[in-house]
Amino acid sequence: MASSAPRAESAPSSAPPRSRVASVLLGASLMLIAFNLRPLFSSLSVLLPDVLQQTTLSSAGAGYLTTLPVLCLGLFAPLAPRIAGRIGPERTLLLALLVLMTGTALRGTGSVPALFLGSALAGAAIATGNVLLPSVVKRDFSGQAALMTGLYTMALCGGAASGAALTLPIAHVFNDSWRVGLAAWAIPALLVIVVWAPQAMRARSAASQSRRKVSGLWRDPLAWHVTFFMGLQSALAYCVMGWMVPILRERGLGGIEAGLVASVSIMVQVVTCLLLPVLAQRFKDQKWINAGLGLVAAVGLIGMLYAPLSMIWQWAVLQGVGQGGLFAMAMMVIVLRSPDSHVAAHLSGMAQGFGYALAALGPLLVGLLHSMTGSFQASGWLFLTLGLLVALSGWGAGRPLLVQVRSAETSSHRG
Template identity: 35%
Template sequence: MENTSTRRSGQVLLVWGLLVVAANLRASLTGVGPLLDQVQADLGLAPAVAGLLNTLPLLAFAALSPMVPRLAAKWGADRLLGGALVVLALGIAIRWLPTAVGLFAGTVLIGAGIAVGNVLLPSLIKRDFPTKVGLLTSAYATVMGGVAAVASGVAVPISEFAPGGWSTALGCWVFFAVVAVLLWLPQMRVPRPAAPARGGHRLPWGSGLAWAVTAFMGLQSLGFYVVVTWLPQVFQDNGVSPAAAGWLLFLFQAVAVLTSLAVPGAMRWARDQRTLAASCSAVLFLGYLGLFLAPGWALLWSVVLGLGGGACLVLALAFISLRAQDATVAGALSAMAQSIGYLLAAVGPVVFGLLHTVSSGWRAPLVLMCAAAAAQTIVALLAGRGTVRAAGQVADPVPSPAEQASTRSP
């Protein structure tokens, strides 16, 4: 009885640790956009240089994600995640310094720390809660998105009232990172069984299913970062005030967070996720098409994009765990999907903006997003079923028993 109670307490602490880690994976990024004008004016940065504050973390994700499985195999996933949280806290603290050097150096460290967390969380969920993948993925995506939305909303008020202005608004998130470090310390001391050496740390570049999961992750990431970067400007150019455009972006994120809570229930009743993922991707297509045909209905399209975007984020993260044979393969698949995915996410807003400049309007960029959502709908039919195995093994199109249980677990 005592062992059972201790085990349950350990699992509860682990879940809390995972959720607090998730709370730190977006907040230090989404708070930058609303403050960009202040930062640029105070430090005298050119617009292109200031834009790097949003691009550098995504490039760090793309560059570092493939290295994470080998580092985890060498040092242990729990210790590696603890080290990444320390790097994240250090980066936020350095960015609190109101200098260009501190700003960019801190941003690089933040990108490095988050990159490791992005890759490891799906692997840890697969390892420790193999029958609760859908539920816990939804929980951590909801926490991550909710805190990110709050961070973007409170950034300007904090900069106006707190000593230090924008630097305090960016640096205050160090306290949450320190809390995450402290909550994760017990996990770094828990002995874990060594993962079987079956080549699972090698990225599954030769798996068609892995590429489908990667494409789904990349296309939904591209859509999210295009929306958070450009949606307010699209609305403003169609007659919406800047303040209202900002609230519409908050509405998009709030709807996405609420939608992510409903995904586990939908997954529980499905044999696989093909229909659900394709339907949610089609909702995104409808949102982009609506912006193209009737941009004046800004409120409606903010809600529609939030409905599709929130569900697709949870599904993209869940695919990493559900499609993997075990936790080791989940780490490798996570590294592959997030490396390519965030590379697309970094390129997407740039291409969207270039199309706007070349065409002198938003119609061509929105056609691009409709095409991306259509491609995502097709890819969803491939990524929603099957198993990616360790390097050298054949992918199994039939869901494993653990996968079937995880999609139906309450």
């Protein structure tokens, strides 16, 4: 059983005091990093029908392609705390941005193998950013954790919405080139590298920071509730980012209109991402919020699959409310259930490592069901099942407890 008081052998770590200007710059930089962690998924979604037409990629292959970066999120997430322990979280994020830029650019070379390789590289980089952002927020903004969680999850949703809305117009400008549409998203990554690199190089090295060993996390029931909540809501999210536009195009919408519907749905997520963490922190627990959001997100997605196209915008907004709230709360419970930034990094690695490996099944199953049946209609049962499981795991993760772990300082050494 998790308890309301953690077993920790020393006080929670915190960052040295920063000036107000430095704190604002750090907060803005974290938001810019977060913005770059989602266009990879939504940009491919809007161009997927064009990629299928102009390459040898099959529907099943498209399912594997949309699943690959999500699977990489799970495979590489556990490595992020270890790398950060050696070179520091700031330099680790800088390395991740460089790999993200490289992988995104590689997807624009035009070959199917490059699509898969670039997606894998970018997925590994995004996994690192996903894990370390909650830890940095816990360390540097412990007094404003809810606000900062809302802001960077808002930036994540903004990046996904931008990818859905702008990728197809960018491709149209360059003679309907899906290659340019995908590769263009390496440019924002390059820009944030320019902003982040000076801060990363000025940060303390890992050797000068406290080194701690966290044990017992994988045996803690609460940690598993947080992990399943993260993974199952992510399965829904990547079904949306990977398949919403193809679903709408199969139902009869044009490419640009389908992209706009997806973008509006994701932009609604921006609002709920910003508001819900601040509101949820005012309650004793988040059980009802998590469970309700899971059902709303699933019902909205099912409505987009079956409801008349005349009401598609309303269903898109409803889905955005549920999905944006789910993602914000999944990130928020990592912070709320952790006693300090070291535990937050390890809980984040566990939740996003195992969780995203689980999440990869969502878009994969949508692709396989489409390949077997020739349509997306059978996916409705998948969306309903995911929604119910999200509600159940969210109920457990929303309890007002801390994970029960042992967090002990180890001898510092140079990595």
